[in-house]
Amino acid sequence: MSEGPLSTVGVIGAGAWGTALAQMLASDGRTVLLWAREAELVAAINADRVNTPYLPGIALHPTIRATNDLDELSGLATVLVVTPAQHMGTVLAGLAGFSGDLVLCSKGIEAGTERMMADVARAVVPGAALAVLSGPTFAHEVAAGLPTAVTLACSDGETQWQRLSPVIARPAFRPYFSRDVIGAEIGGAVKNVLAVACGVVEGLRLGQNARAALIGRGHAEMVRFGVAMGAQAETLSGLSGLGDLVLTCTSTASRNFTLGKALGEGGSAAALLGDRRTVAEGAFTAPVLAGMARERGIAMPIAEAVAALVSDRVPARAIVDTLLARPLRAEVEAGVPYAGGEDSLG
Ligand SMILES: NC(=O)C1=CN([C@@H]2O[C@H](COP(=O)(O)OP(=O)(O)OC[C@H]3O[C@@H](n4cnc5c(N)ncnc54)[C@H](O)[C@@H]3O)[C@@H](O)[C@H]2O)C=CC1
Numbered sequence: 001m002s003e004g005p006l007s008t009v010g011v012i013g014a015g016a017w018g019t020a021l022a023q024m025l026a027s028d029g030r031t032v033l034l035w036a037r038e039a040e041l042v043a044a045i046n047a048d049r050v051n052t053p054y055l056p057g058i059a060l061h062p063t064i065r066a067t068n069d070l071d072e073l074s075g076l077a078t079v080l081v082v083t084p085a086q087h088m089g090t091v092l093a094g095l096a097g098f099s100g101d102l103v104l105c106s107k108g109i110e111a112g113t114e115r116m117m118a119d120v121a122r123a124v125v126p127g128a129a130l131a132v133l134s135g136p137t138f139a140h141e142v143a144a145g146l147p148t149a150v151t152l153a154c155s156d157g158e159t160q161w162q163r164l165s166p167v168i169a170r171p172a173f174r175p176y177f178s179r180d181v182i183g184a185e186i187g188g189a190v191k192n193v194l195a196v197a198c199g200v201v202e203g204l205r206l207g208q209n210a211r212a213a214l215i216g217r218g219h220a221e222m223v224r225f226g227v228a229m230g231a232q233a234e235t236l237s238g239l240s241g242l243g244d245l246v247l248t249c250t251s252t253a254s255r256n257f258t259l260g261k262a263l264g265e266g267g268s269a270a271a272l273l274g275d276r277r278t279v280a281e282g283a284f285t286a287p288v289l290a291g292m293a294r295e296r297g298i299a300m301p302i303a304e305a306v307a308a309l310v311s312d313r314v315p316a317r318a319i320v321d322t323l324l325a326r327p328l329r330a331e332v333e334a335g336v337p338y339a340g341g342e343d344s345l346g
């Protein structure tokens, strides 16, 4: 299906992912309005056609225009939101009256409120039609035009998909339709936490078996939590769940994995998080995710371990010992990966 004359698309957030999405969207010649928080970045993108701080080495298409003014995006039909998860609510407050399709691309859970990104957006921009775009998508690969597939979960179902898919799909960028908004959100948020854990395995040189075990048992945690929150298990085994989990748990291109590796090598979380410019969402999601799981009686020992680690409460080696000492149990119970058990990681 074609969308007629190419519509202008807005992108909020000019970090690596927002800029890569703008580049992908502009690849068919359409205008993309890219909102950046930093005035100097707006000027640099418009003058030099490159986003050196966040996506260096990519020559941006001429139809991308950066702006610092959210009002410029308020009348568009489609806007992608790509801020760090913890700042989405504050930034979206500047677009409160928006009534088009708002496509949420950030991965995380809001600390303090325990809100998923769609809950944040629904509260702040009540007139928008929400969708979630999530999947295995390293920004630099999408910006380079390499083949990529994502879940596009539409809260308004097929009608919204018919509107959005021609705007978002490109020959090498394939969205797959879903109605499972919460499932797509949980996959992206939880995999960041698990990627930190896989980085720790690498930093401690625990081997490939340990990494695969962590991906398998981490996925079990994702499914337990997701199903309890109303997600479909199938979504969590798809692109935005298992697909993204495998990508981020196996590559030093992942910021979350790299953070975990440095923690495994003995770095302190406070020091590692203190002066980074780019966002490792798992560090912010782990404590709130672990808290939500505890409140609901859902066993998530790996998420608990990462929460303890990013708070500098327990050293990495001690956490591994605790995980290995857990009682033996069934792998699957009544169709859901085993849900029982208590853990204490400090
Ligand atoms: N980089 C990637 O490959 C992918 C990232 N994502 C998600 O996209 C979201 C954005 O990540 P990136 O684009 O990678 O960011 P980034 O790490 O490249 O850049 C950090 C961004 O945070 C913004 N920022 C810093 N302080 C802020 C504040 N107080 N208020 C508002 N914005 C602030 C900066 O302006 C910049 O845009 C995250 O939720 C991430 O999980 C999703 C898929 C792929």
Ligand SMILES: O=C(CO)COP(=O)(O)O
Pocket (backbone or CB within 6 Å): 107, 135, 136, 137, 138, 139, 192, 195, 244, 247, 248, 253, 254, 255, 256, 257, 279, 280, 281
């Ligand atoms: O979400 C991502 C890939 O899908 C990016 O992962 P990192 O934030 O760990 O780099």
